Amino acid sequence: MSDCLVVGGGIIGLSLAYELSRRGMSVTLVEQGEWGGQASSAAAGMLAPLKEFTAPGPMLDLGMESLALYPEWAAELEELTGGDVQLSLDGLLTVALNEEEVQQLADKYRWQKEAGHAVHWLSNTAQVKEIEPLLTDQVQAAIYSPYEGHINNRMLLRALATACQLQGVKLLSGCVVSGIAVKGGKVIGVETSSGSLRAAQTVISSGAWVGGMMEMLGVSVPIRPVRGQIAAVSSVGIPLRTVIFGTTGYITPKKDGKIVLGATEDESGFQRDVTMAGLASILQGTMPYVPALHSATFLEAWGGLRPATQDGKPLLGPVPGWEGLSIAGGHFRNGILLSPVTAKAMADFVEKGETERLLPFLPARFL
Numbered sequence: 001m002s003d004c005l006v007v008g009g010g011i012i013g014l015s016l017a018y019e020l021s022r023r024g025m026s027v028t029l030v031e032q033g034e035w036g037g038q039a040s041s042a043a044a045g046m047l048a049p050l051k052e053f054t055a056p057g058p059m060l061d062l063g064m065e066s067l068a069l070y071p072e073w074a075a076e077l078e079e080l081t082g083g084d085v086q087l088s089l090d091g092l093l094t095v096a097l098n099e100e101e102v103q104q105l106a107d108k109y110r111w112q113k114e115a116g117h118a119v120h121w122l123s124n125t126a127q128v129k130e131i132e133p134l135l136t137d138q139v140q141a142a143i144y145s146p147y148e149g150h151i152n153n154r155m156l157l158r159a160l161a162t163a164c165q166l167q168g169v170k171l172l173s174g175c176v177v178s179g180i181a182v183k184g185g186k187v188i189g190v191e192t193s194s195g196s197l198r199a200a201q202t203v204i205s206s207g208a209w210v211g212g213m214m215e216m217l218g219v220s221v222p223i224r225p226v227r228g229q230i231a232a233v234s235s236v237g238i239p240l241r242t243v244i245f246g247t248t249g250y251i252t253p254k255k256d257g258k259i260v261l262g263a264t265e266d267e268s269g270f271q272r273d274v275t276m277a278g279l280a281s282i283l284q285g286t287m288p289y290v291p292a293l294h295s296a297t298f299l300e301a302w303g304g305l306r307p308a309t310q311d312g313k314p315l316l317g318p319v320p321g322w323e324g325l326s327i328a329g330g331h332f333r334n335g336i337l338l339s340p341v342t343a344k345a346m347a348d349f350v351e352k353g354e355t356e357r358l359l360p361f362l363p364a365r366f367l
């Protein structure tokens with residue numbers, strides 16, 4: 001019997017299990033496959049709330065809060081585990097190649113500046129190319145955001161799994177949850193391929209599979225898989241300095257010698273293979289921004305299932321009518337960014353019953 005049972009060992013489940021265990025709770029974490037083997041290892045690892053959230057509101061606030069937590073969170077994990085997570089918060093560019101895009105970016109820049117965010121407007125080709133010389137001469141303007149960036153999400157997942165182990169989390173990989181156990185209207189744990197597990201509280205953080213798991217209780221939760229196809233090329237001979245976002249793709253120079261190019265958004269159920277059309281759209285969507293990519297060595301392409309919700313916000317908090325059960329899921333395009341803040345806010349709920357930080361994200365809005 002654990003204090004808390006977390007279902008799903010992606011970035012969200014691992015982060016929450018780690019946070020709960022460092023607060024002294026006994027935690028069991030269950031994963032059907034490998035740690036982080038689904039959406040979390042497929043991600044590009046970008047930490048970019050100002051790029052991702054197109055208007056002020058609770059998602060941007062959550063994203064900024066999480067970004068601010070990252071340096072301490074990453075340093076703590078590195079110190080505890082001795083592993084590098086390659087956090088890089090040294091800026092990114094959102095670029096415009098034509099007049100229409102310049103207008104759209106200028107509008108975004110205005111509200112971000114008025115809201116006090118650290119963004120700079122680069123109004124001509126020379127200014128933009130000063131930050132990133134490898135950009136095309138077609139670039140007309142850009143928003144430069146100096147404190148956003150990226151992390152190596154696969155290294156982060158490894159560090160979190162090691163940290164959980166060091167903190168004494170009971171880690172069960174290759175263990176499929178097949179049922180939710182209920183007694184007298186209260187959730188008391190889960191049934192799995194390795195037997196019954198019992199806990200005072202159960203958190204479902206199974207990414208794109210949250211909906212299916214809640215259906216086991218007859219509860220309908222609007223989380224669906226949205227495939228992302230993504231690719232990597234070698235950075236040899238292409239010394240990019242900065243993450244670049246354009247309207248048709250993004251280009252992320254990582255510290256491990258790869259440039260990650262992304263990404264499609266297409267709905268194909270739980271299918272995560274890479275298609276020819278997907279790969280073509282990634283390559284055609286990114287090469288116009290950096291002509292040097294035409295000669296890059298192709299390394300690999302892969303896919304993952306983003307857990308998408310109806311209103312673009314995650315579901316965080318208790319499931320009404322089911323004592324002892326909560327959800328941490330539906331982070332769509334930003335689960336890596338949002339993992340530290342999700343872990344802390346959900347741990348506050350599991351440990352102390354606090355829901356204030358979760359209010360805009362409570363599952364109750366759908367149930």
Ligand SMILES: Cc1cc2nc3c(=O)[nH]c(=O)nc-3n(C[C@H](O)[C@H](O)[C@H](O)COP(=O)(O)OP(=O)(O)OC[C@H]3O[C@@H](n4cnc5c(N)ncnc54)[C@H](O)[C@@H]3O)c2cc1C
Nearest residue numbers: 008010012032040044045046177207228304334335336337
């Ligand atoms: C191509 C792509 C690019 C992305 N880029 C970024 C980015 O740059 N920045 C960013 O912040 N986010 C990015 N994302 C989004 C991010 O990857 C997700 O939001 C995040 O990984 C969701 O994490 P999760 O832990 O909820 O889900 P997952 O990582 O999918 O983990 C859920 C886990 O639950 C397990 N599970 C499911 N059912 C069961 C069961 N019955 N029993 C036991 N275990 C079960 C699964 O095996 C899985 O490992 C990207 C996603 C994709 C696909």
